[in-house]
Amino acid sequence: IAYTEAFQVTKNRLYKKVVEETFDYVKRELTSPEGAFYCGEDADSEGEEGKFYLWREDEIRELIGGDADLFIKVFNVERDGNFLDEATHKRRGTNILYMRKTLSELSNELNMDEAKLQRYIEKCREKLFKYRDKRIKPSKDDKVLTDWNGLMIASLAIAGRVFNEEKYSKDAKRAADFIIEHMRDKDGRLLHRYRDGEAKIKANIDDYAFFVWGLIEIYESTFELKYLRYAIDINNALIKHFWDDKSGGFYFTPDDGEELIVRKKEVYDGAIPSGNSVAMLNLLRLSKMTNNIKLEEMALSIGRAFSGVVKKTPSAFSQLMIAVDFSIGPSYEVVVVGEPDKMDTLEMIKNLRDVFIPNKVVLFRPIDSKDITEIAPFTKYQHSIDGKATAYVCRNYTCKEPTTDVTVMLKLLQH
Template identity: 50%
Template sequence: MNGMKQKPNRLINEKSPYLLQHAYNPVDWYPWGDEAFEVAIRENKPIFLSIGYSTCHWCHVMAHESFEDEKVARLINEVFVPIKVDREERPDIDNIYMTVCQAMTGHGGWPLTIIMTPDKKPFFAGTYISKHSRYGRKGLVDLINEIRMLWENEHDEIIDSAEKITYTIQKFLKESPGDEMGEDTLYTAYIQLESMFDMQYGGFGTAPKFPTPHNLYFLLRFYRRFNKNEALDMVLKTLDSMSLGGIFDHIGFGFHRYSTDRRWLLPHFEKMLYDQALIAMAYTEAYQITGSEKYKEMAEKIFEYVMRDMMSEEGAFYSAEDADSEGEEGKFYTWSVDEVMDILGEEEGKLAVKLFNFKKEGNFRDEATGERTGFNIVNFSKDIEKLAEDLKINDIKEKLKNIREKLYNAREKRERPHRDDKILTDWNGLMIASLSKAAAALGNKKYAEAAKKAADFILDSFGENGRLMHRYRKGEWKVIANVDDYSFLIFGLLELYGASFEEKYLKYALKLNEELIDYFWDEKNGGFYFTSKDEEEILIRTKEVYDGAVPSGNSVALLNLLRIGRITGNSKYDDFAAKLQRAFSKSVMDTPMGYTQMLVGLDFSLGPSLEIVIAGKRNSEDTLNMIKVLQRRFIPNAVLLLNPAGEENPEIHSIAEYTRLQKSIDGRATAYVCRNFACSEPATTVEEMLNKL
């Protein structure tokens, strides 16, 4: 996204794809760092902080309109010290100032625009700002001129306002511990989700509609605990509708960010790694609980996309793909009827048009203009089996496969959307977890191998840096890891142990969990801060708990602590988990449906939870069969360990001391099923084992 200026600014030395997109802007951008703030102090200028990410549509729009415009850039450079931040590279900065924006304006989003004093205290916040004023909204040019006058003529008042805003934010973010939560909190969340559920199209609320997979994880556990069929129905309706709509890329696979309409047809076309990981987990769990092949197939399609298009040479996973190509959102993904007919020919073309609900005038209305565009989004009105019945086609899956492959090959000749190729530890942790869970539940070893490769790449960075890091790109690890990096990677490693039974991943999970406690734990009030105790403090050390597009680090950490407590038999982790729950219980109990990943942990803590140890030879048929039977089932509140028979001093004994006594009987695979460390008689057959569950 090069502007008029040929000479690069300071961003040219950065590795972030987003910052590099702005390296040729005529705006004299600084990266976040001491240099920018020292200049602001020396020249007595306010800071113009712009936060976005490389696949953000409206970030591109504001860049083209304003940051590539010589006149606007000259104004910005005269009045401010401008700083660009990639929110994905520096989520710590983004979290603070997004909270500021939401408190000051009642909403948030990207690009995020913050104007602040040289000591980082904000006095203006907004999101996308058009170049010129219109429809009663102040444009960037008028805003800059107004701030110039205020900074020169009412400087003391601005400084005072910034101080008051900062004090209010700091006070707002401090939260004292509350009471313990119980089953009533789970029920309240269920009732709130039920009231928001869209019975016709699935999902929650109207438009825009987000997948929010942790809502589905919670509902599956609620169904299991209370035998509430309606909870399961909500999950399956949502997953079924999402799999038919345009939010899923039926040609290249993978899910787009969200649907702009309530029926999942017209997506915001961006694809994020975390969405693929979280949604695939929801389909995997739906497969475990129902045994329906369609959910297995959807998880497999997501992984096919990720492993084909989002995997780096190192074996880790890239961050995102843009919504835009050739300057238009969704151009890569949409089709005209004439184009499809040309590619497929008469017979297949007519079938495709019918199956995909294509229309000559287009099957969706442009979000901005409300007019039909002549282009179409691939979607289905019914699942394939029902379509086959309606159209009386016996081999519909084979026909559809041929159509898809031809359209895919044709689409690959188009200009692809930009791919953000940085590697983030937190999002990779989620993908490692998702691949590992699917490797176990779907019985697919290649997923476990992919998860291992990504995990090993990240864990190897310890040797270079001595600490877990947040971002990697082109040979460089940068930014000390935050709570999400730790929590999500620990989650991934626990799942990877459960898929591979390689103890090194369990040992790394325990090591990282100790670091998480040492560097992030709030000794006074409980819970984990977002940033490490030895990292830069901007306005305040925040603690994130809301489960939004991505679950919070604290919510994931809760489940990690509980599982590690069950694995190790060490009650200290249960104590941390109890304090963590109480740290946030006031917020959670106020609106439980906003914290459904936290409630997944609460469900585990309320029990009954299971510790299952299989004692047997690591690769013997009876051992593998017992493990497979367990992994195919939906048993979310269980930890599964392997005590490998015939190995001298296996590492699991040093991790989980109690497994020393749980031995193979007569050389046969033997299952020990324990509830809160009270174990039933050992079982040497699958039938006996299942009876004890």
Template identity: 45%
Template structure:
């Protein structure tokens, strides 16, 4: 829709477009991007809105525009090809291909005019047009080489069982890349990579290695202090352009909020650091205020740009702050958030001062308060007053564009995060938010035939679900069950898992394809497990299937989960830390793991104390089932027959704990239960 007014004659990915290309014997110009992508906007403004470029494109090509978030299947295939051809990837992705979808050119951002070694659109298009007319044999040779490489890359490699050594090796890789000064991994640009932190926490749980815990706590603390965090309106920006987390790429993605909420929740379970709990609450405030649709589901993202300038909505001149705040607020706010008259960051391209400030914090509030002769509590109140004042002023600015697509996979992940955070923080509002979003998905994204869909936009549901939609929705259902103990979520999780295995399973080699058996056939049927900005569908499916297997006592789901790990073992062994979420799933599979069935009267104090004791602790390899009301118990008997005999002792809340399928004596004692869980 963003490109509807371009002079370029855009088509959707459709048979109409391919038929037009065939009948007119024209190559296809495929542009793949997403609505909050900065360089997509730049290329659109420079080229697609330009009459001269548009005229060339329309006369030479049939032009197709694809939103990668709506069609990740198309994006995935052509991104793989772009990386093969050019050695790099990214968006906007530019592909030129035959009417039969066979690519022979790939690039990312292309300027209007040639710059240095980069051909511009005005030179590139005539060259490709000439090649298409005069040298089709050369094009055919290029296509053949690409397709041979694609075939080679999708051939299966030897698989083997994964073991604890894989987790140890991944930790060693991450430990070597850890930035002890600033937290996080590697140098600029620096991504939060929360699934790396989740794996490191599981390594800590396994080994008690204090350095592992330090890596996580340092990373989460520094990210929260940095400019990558929105200190006025909350939530995390996409990534940092520097190693210090100071200058972010200002886009905000729903999935980053979900994965970081999980990381801060788990770290809080271990450390009880109030800062981590505060971040969890602030992310909840941000997503419900700025990303929630009126119907209760979550929109996808907020752009980095407003008024054509990246970050304009978020940055401040010192004089502006001075004019808005009281003298006392100003002194505290400017000192605490490092606000300077000349600005506190340099222009990325030129290295010059900007006169603008990104609020970020490097000293403790206590030390700043002391220097201003304020008591800590008074300083906290004053800082919050200043934050609210500036936030309200900022709200009057022109906001960045919000991408109002509702995606099943991203919503499933946010639901999972909210359910887990809500139980840990004992905050029913978070669980209500998760339930409301889940209701929307179940009402809108699942049709009467049980078919799941990927995208909702302006009342229209489109695109049959991809693997990620199933995997993340199942994860959300399982976490929501453990937050509410409403067995309907467990029933649905089981049904969706069966559908996922039926439609996506690779019967020859194991693992799950990205597209279902019902999907449009593309050049290759992708199957990968790389955990990028979001964990892969295979990683989350593996984790969900293990969880479901333990909840239902169903070893078939466990067998599928283990087969996923085996099918990607060669990839994992070549780059352990690129598969951190799959290794999180492996950690659960290896155990020791706990199946906990709590039986008793729901909402009774003894029951709540027992649940609270479990939820407040970091027990990543556990599942919890509840036999409470009669209807809950009856449904659970059908779903998980092994729970039938887990009854209350002495009419009190009772914990039935099994460790790696070996059951211990039931107990009414919270202390004894924790002892069985290794939490003394």
């Protein structure tokens, strides 16, 4: 998500490439046949750390051939190896392929056309990839966890709309559909883990919060209402079984879960954000989308519940700070009314997605459908102007004059 948003801000294609290659790896190595995402891959293979991904210089020369010197220079390959053994800290003659410089910097240094250099690298990588694919692969942790899948779903859905790549949105939907179909109990509540055809263990706050996040992102990327409905329903289950009516905030475990001496609450945002931090932003966004003020009040009470500890080290609560920033504002409700497949509608939505304006929610109302008004009643008064794609930019449901002009729409979002 960070690289996707960095691209959105800077338009630096390097950030986009990082995202694309990361998704390629996940799709290839960590995706189940049904479309859900596995936990991870071991670092070891054949009892040796990193063996699957390491290269000797002579291997590279043999595979690439006479022009291997350029590849060796680009990827900092050393005869004695650049990889240090974890135990001995000595070189073992193997290398991790990495680039110290950008493609642009290398092309200038080598006095070589950048596009030509890119083609050369891709050709060499393809040769190495085919050879590596014959090696014994690391073992996989093939559990499917609802919380980790929720994060991956959110990442894919955001990339789908920012890059205008439908394949990412489809992958997000496929994983979400798997969880909805296979990782809920008879009452529709989420389960935490799936493996070998069996889903079990009652879900915790991270499962609920992260999956709701993913569902919201799918809706904003596809405008398929069923995902917004699922987000609302699953969020309601989270509130019913995890909310602390006395002090605010969500417990980590449900009210009918394993009996514990103390039901703890988590808010620290480390490598993985906390359920409370993600849930706070979910509540704010769903409140804006549905005009449910109660959800906003609950979100603000999360901020108050943890304010004491957050004040001491705000940097340890980065995801919570994103939610706080959304609550302080300005934040916007944007409703686009138009024909779903008409060029002016697609152009308006694309322009809206091209710019980094995180503190907003976006709803779409097709001209010939009123379904969205059941979820977002305030949209019933928003109509198309002369059959054209029309944007309503609102703050706290007070809307500026509707416009069919994309430039005007974007200006309204900058004030």
